[in-house]
Amino acid sequence: MKNPEATYIRRTPTSKKLWQKAQQHIPGGITANVKHYNPYPIFMKKAKGSKLYDVDDNEYIDYCLCYGPLILGHGHPTVTKAIKKQLDQKGTTTYGTPNEIETKMAKKIKQHVPCAKMIRFTNSGLEATLHAIRTARAHTKKPKIAKFEGHYHGAYDQVTISITPPLSQAGPNQAPIPVSNSAGLPRHILENTVVLPFNDLPNTEKLIKKHKNQLAAIIVEPVARGFIAPDIDFLKGLRTLTEENQIVLIFDEIMTGFRLGLGGAQKHFGVTPDMVALGKIIGGGLPAGAFAGKPEIMKVTSPLGSKHPYDHLFHSGTFSGCPIVLAAGLATIEELEKPRTYNHINWIAEEVKKCMNDVFDDYNIAAQAIGLGSMFQCLFTSQKRIRNYRDTAKADAQRRVNFDLELINNGVYVRPHKPFHTSLVHTKADLDKTFEAIKEATKTVAK
Numbered sequence: 001m002k003n004p005e006a007t008y009i010r011r012t013p014t015s016k017k018l019w020q021k022a023q024q025h026i027p028g029g030i031t032a033n034v035k036h037y038n039p040y041p042i043f044m045k046k047a048k049g050s051k052l053y054d055v056d057d058n059e060y061i062d063y064c065l066c067y068g069p070l071i072l073g074h075g076h077p078t079v080t081k082a083i084k085k086q087l088d089q090k091g092t093t094t095y096g097t098p099n100e101i102e103t104k105m106a107k108k109i110k111q112h113v114p115c116a117k118m119i120r121f122t123n124s125g126l127e128a129t130l131h132a133i134r135t136a137r138a139h140t141k142k143p144k145i146a147k148f149e150g151h152y153h154g155a156y157d158q159v160t161i162s163i164t165p166p167l168s169q170a171g172p173n174q175a176p177i178p179v180s181n182s183a184g185l186p187r188h189i190l191e192n193t194v195v196l197p198f199n200d201l202p203n204t205e206k207l208i209k210k211h212k213n214q215l216a217a218i219i220v221e222p223v224a225r226g227f228i229a230p231d232i233d234f235l236k237g238l239r240t241l242t243e244e245n246q247i248v249l250i251f252d253e254i255m256t257g258f259r260l261g262l263g264g265a266q267k268h269f270g271v272t273p274d275m276v277a278l279g280k281i282i283g284g285g286l287p288a289g290a291f292a293g294k295p296e297i298m299k300v301t302s303p304l305g306s307k308h309p310y311d312h313l314f315h316s317g318t319f320s321g322c323p324i325v326l327a328a329g330l331a332t333i334e335e336l337e338k339p340r341t342y343n344h345i346n347w348i349a350e351e352v353k354k355c356m357n358d359v360f361d362d363y364n365i366a367a368q369a370i371g372l373g374s375m376f377q378c379l380f381t382s383q384k385r386i387r388n389y390r391d392t393a394k395a396d397a398q399r400r401v402n403f404d405l406e407l408i409n410n411g412v413y414v415r416p417h418k419p420f421h422t423s424l425v426h427t428k429a430d431l432d433k434t435f436e437a438i439k440e441a442t443k444t445v446a447k
């Protein structure tokens with residue numbers, strides 16, 4: 001039998017050397033834990049369009065796209081031009097003062113995202129959810145929040161809970177136990193975060209009712225981890241329950257925003273939350289985030305009219321609203337507004353998913369590619385309907401990693417075990433190569 005890891009090591013010796021060198025200065029040799037996988041991550045040296053090139057001169061069709069933001073691919077000419085124009089004509093990277101592009105971008109987001117009536121910018125998705133949650137607390141004056149098991153909202157204390165809990169520690173399906181997802185989390189955090197079961201309205205309702213007087217906000221990824229669709233009745237029910245109990249409903253649309261269409265998941269499903277956290281695509285490939293919502297909630301961030309600093313919400317950030325970032329984001333959204341862009345991006349995803357599912361069937365392998373629009377995940381499991389984290393946790397993770405390493409060996413890049421994303425610049429020729437890689441990878445893991 002072919003050994004995917006041995007082939008990977010043979011093809012990427014320079015990456016291995018650079019990774020070992022990096023470890024002398026950087027813990028684990030990586031600057032974000034998501035970048036690590038076994039045996040070691042590949043070091044890229046350049047990229048263009050749908051392609052990545054590594055330090056050993058291997059070429060890859062990129063389906064990671066930096067975990068989603070690069071919906072126009074690498075170095076899209078419109079985005080590059082917008083960044084250069086901002087630098088050349090304005091003479092600086094950032095002002096540290098208000099600038100007009102902030103208002104332009106705020107208006108653009110408002111035009112598309114239903115709940116986004118007032119907007120603040122941040123430098124990352126993590127900051128966006130953090131400030132959305134703080135805003136909800138300031139608005140409701142209640143102490144706790146609720147999140148769903150298996151959902152990710154950034155790597156800070158309040159939400160680094162029950163993202164990937166071992167099932168043996170996660171408690172009953174109907175009332176998950178909050179489990180720390182990181183070393184160093186203070187105990188009180190676990191006491192202030194209620195964990196809810198996704199796509200399970202009756203039990204979510206019970207937990208909301210139990211904690212309603214203490215819950216400031218419920219934060220949810222409307223499409224869990226970018227690929228588990230919500231039952232529409234579940235989303236609608238969540239909307240009704242939060243309204244009835246004076247709880248701020250926050251959609252974390254850092255994945256789905258401007259990917260599941262210009263209006264994100266809230267437009268797609270026709271359910272409007274009170275607040276939204278955005279990131280990834282709105283920075284056009286540069287670090288960005290935003291939190292937005294109803295004026296009566298967002299006004300707590302405004303210093304106007306407050307007598308003391310502690311009367312309003314402390315939201316700051318040296319680089320928030322950085323004009324280069326917003327210029328790149330604006331150019332990206334304007335490109336996405338052109339006709340038929342999403343048709344193409346989604347078509348590429350549909351074709352890759354279909355190929356995977358057909359080939360898995362041909363080889364009689366219990367596996368499936370699932371997802372909406374241009375994001376999908378591949379799970380080696382016989383379970384037919386994937387509805388929440390617990391369903392995904394039962395899949396065969398090692399087989400998936402072998403499949404991914406073999407895709408990489410055949411010129412298709414995905415961060416092993418993570419979802420796939422497609423872009424406007426993936427082509428029919430990319431698809432043909434991808435189909436071949438899927439067949440090879442499936443053949444290997446079938447044995």
Ligand SMILES: Cc1ncc(COP(=O)(O)O)c(C=O)c1O
Pocket residue numbers: 067124125126127129152153154155221252253254255279280288289
């Ligand atoms: C749904 C979701 N929320 C929040 C974040 C955190 O965003 P960032 O990595 O920009 O801090 C991510 C990142 O992948 C995400 O997918």
